[in-house]
Amino acid sequence: MISCDEAAIICNKKQYKEASFIEKIKLVMHLLYCNTCSKFSKRNAELTALCDKAPLHCLPAKDKLIMKKDLQDKI
């Protein structure tokens, strides 16, 4: 038996494909009887799907630092 907190962490790991086989089994067992976690798990998977679907870009931290410095010089 695992707690909901543990289940949530495993569920998050699963979104990044980092849950181990045993963890996955523990999670499935937990989801069988825990309604709240089942809901959370479903929404979590949806969030992952949304993030995959959207073209997300971000500036590398290095570029941001340079930008910040350039901007700072002009202020």
Next chain:
Amino acid sequence: METHQLHPENWVDQYADYLFNYAVSRVSDTEVAKDLVQETFFAGLKSAKNYKGTAAERTWLIAILKRKVIDHYRKIYSNKGKAEVRMSYSSHSDTDGDWLEEQVADPISTLENDRIENEELGLAIQECISKLPKKQSLVFIMKTIQGMSTEDICKELGINPSNLWVMIHRARTALMGCLNQNWF
């Protein structure tokens, strides 16, 4: 006048990613997009005295960025001499007649809507990320967008894995709440 203050020192942290996403979706070249964001910040700084405080800082910066994107396209077209419009007959219809009608977008197809919708989704996610506490957003971006491994992130930020997963959990829960109204 104090209420109409801009805070250029926070611009990069708060808006760089949002503006960058906006720019990338319009020029589809990360280098160009980066330059446009940079130019936007400079232009914003230069015309800071014209900022009346009627719009939020970010809206104001986006307005500048829009101009920059237009300027960018103007520039590349004037370099080429003039804009070119290419029209070709679709290969599978050599019969004369309705060729122009055949070029028109298929009204039933929703393919192009998907693209637009995904761009909007991207901006919505980016906006929600920018509302997260700084540490959480940093971890979430590294993990989800940059796809870094847990180990690397822990090393770089000097945290342990269970710390990381707690932050990821909080970030994800907050994002679900933030995106809830429109996207779930």
